[in-house]
Amino acid sequence: MQARGAARARVLHELREAIIRGEHPPGSPLSEGALAETYGTSRTPIREAVQQLQSEGLVEVVPRVGTFVREPSRRELGELFQLKAVLEGLGVQLLAQRGHVAELDLLRDNLDESERAVTSGDVERYAALVHDFHGLIVQGADNTRLSEHYQMLMNQLAYHRIVMTTLRHPGRLDISLQEHRTVLDRIVAKDPFGAEQSMRDHVRSSQREAMTDPE
Template sequence: MQEISDRSTSAPADRPSGTRARVLEDLRNAIISGAHPPGTPLSEGALAEAYGASRTPVREALKQLQVEGLVEIRARVGTFVRQPSRREVVELFQIKEMLEGLGARLLARRGSVPELDLLRHNIAASEAAVASGDADRYAHLVHEFHDLILQGADNTRLLAHYRQLMNQLAYHRLVISSLRRPGRPGASLGEHRTVVERIAEKDGFGAELAMRDHVRASERGVMADPAPGGPGEDDERKDT
């Protein structure tokens, strides 16, 4: 999981491409992390001041984030953090299930690799977080767990597609939403343990099934939560 960048906002004026990249990355991370919740208006002027940049790189960053599905630019109205519809979330979770299932299977085939040790450390830290009721810490460890699975698959294209999908889902918000359900953190941790056990056993088929089961359980938790930050209404319902 990537944290919100705290790099200096004083990028050299003669490196506009660097400024564009910095503004894009920092704004993307702020949206994904929930610092800018769904529906939040995004002012070019205010963002330019916050990031120590001109309006041009901010405008270009917002256009790119619209392409990625994170913001919505409404002509003559403004720019807002986008809330995906329930249908979109379901469809993205279907893709997530396939990508992460494949990642677990590929990792299991690799045997004893550094990512497996890191996953075991993640499980131990997660047990402590769940036992202490530290939901924020556990949410961070959930991100780390899933990213380690895809890193360990050792497939650069798979990892790139996965991380793009996580951005489109604004997954941090959905994890927090899912973990609000009573008993979900403990159940999630148990599912993580099963995935790691299958990977350690070099059971590629079992690892894939365990990961896909886990993703479906996570999806059920997200879709059951009507709280702000969860998925929005279906597009069809908005038109009625």
């Protein structure tokens, strides 16, 4: 029983990460047999993982048709970004009110490394740093419920995939870095409402990039 639970947890984690990273693109089919072969397990852990991912909004099961990576509609994507603005806005508010905590030094280091990535045009590295930057803010807010809801939201957005797409838009790397610096400046100044506004502006900017139809 313990081994089965470990197999289920491993498959769930690895499949979730693969979807979020875009290894299984939106709309692509998920075959139980193929996944069982990939993860070296029986179909039962695959089936259980798919059920969990369906509840998280990452997978869609169509009766008598198959299982697919769920692709949010344009409306759903807009709603998820609205929630992101609220949760991250709260996160920077709480962080700005805490004073000097370890996350502030980590955020400064993040921005220094982000600048090097932007200078070298390393989109993949910068995308990873974007994920870390936002994660550090939520971590620094020190609110367990916020962290739980935020993680589920980020999974549903498949945020890494979105970031990788938008950062290839002309000028977006520099703009994103400047927006991050503005957010951190407001946090360091212990300006919770200014930090919230800057973060909401940043999320709206990201939303516009993500929802711009490709030419």
